[in-house]
Amino acid sequence: MTGAFDGRSILVTGASSGLGAAAVRRFAAGGGLVHAASRDQAKLAEVAASCAGLPGEVRFGHLDVASRDSCRDAVAAAVEAYGRLDVLVNNAGRHDFRRTADVTEEEWDHDITLNLSGAFHLSQAAIPHLLETGGNIVNVASVAGVMGEAYSAAYTAAKHGIVGLTKALAVEYLDSPLRVNCVCPGGMDTPQAQTISVPDGADWELIMRVAAKRGLMSADSVAAVVVFLASDDAASVHGSIQMVDHGHLAG
Structure with missing residues (x-):
């Protein structure tokens, strides 16, 4: 991927750790101009510092994906930083396990906003810029976007929504680049995976139905x-839902 993103501007959300941070480093390794966005500015600074020796450039800024205005501001900041926007990676989100019968209205709204509405608002703000550059959006859902996951009604519904959002946008923009x-x-082996909590008395067999036999991925x-999906190597890939799950759903 060396040089694959030279001169291209990429906005990565949820970039302070885990998948988002790994994506920032890979884009920077390919020469990309990365705007890393998250609520945790200290961790973003660490991610940016880890990219100091790479060909690309990494700047960072605040994003509260639960706020429509913050989503719009993050897109504007990326465009202001680099004068254009070529890629949006909608990665920000959080998985909380709750018994469905106990979920409050506030918790439901929070989970849907964090895991679905934010991606919509970011996409809505980014699309005019991406149309100018012939750019692309990579949404991050989950295996919970195509199957059920115990104690995760809101999260699963939101991730199914991300899959649906991807397909809807792909069809709407068939006549554009x-x-x-x-x-x-x-x-995945991420900080979030190390700190999950589940309801008291939860059935671990049900929870582990989503786990692959090969274990956690990096x-x-x-x-x-x-x-890859954001690169020119995937120029013919549009509207796809890519499973990256150690073969868990292959059967």
Whole structure:
């Protein structure tokens, strides 16, 4: 991927750790001009510092994906930083396990906003710029975007929504150079995976139905697929839903 993103501007959300941070590093390794966005500015600074020796450039800024205005501001900041926008990676999100019967209205709204509405607002703001550059969107869903996941009604609904959003945008923009694709990762070895909590008495057998026999993947291995979809090597890939799950859903 060396040089694949020379002169191209990329906005990566949820970029302070895990898959987002891995994607930032891969884009920078390919010469990309990356705007890394998240709420945690200290961690973003660490990610940017880790890219100091790479061919590309990394700047960073605040994003609260639950705020429509913040989503619009993040897109504007990326365009202001580099004068254009070529790629949007909608990666920000969070998975909280809850018993469906106990989910409050506020928790439902929060989960849907964080995992679905934010991607819509970012895409809405980015599309005019991406149409100018012939750019693309890579949405990050989950295996929960194509199957059910226990104690995750809101998260699963939102990730199914990301898959649907990808397909809807792909069809709407068939007559334009804009490409829109989606990655559905299985379990990854990320900080979030190390800190999950589940309801008391939860059935671990049900929770582990989504786990692949090969175990957790590295975030970098999934980031490689994200970066491929954003590259010219995937010029004919549009409206695709890419499973990256160690073969879990192959059967």
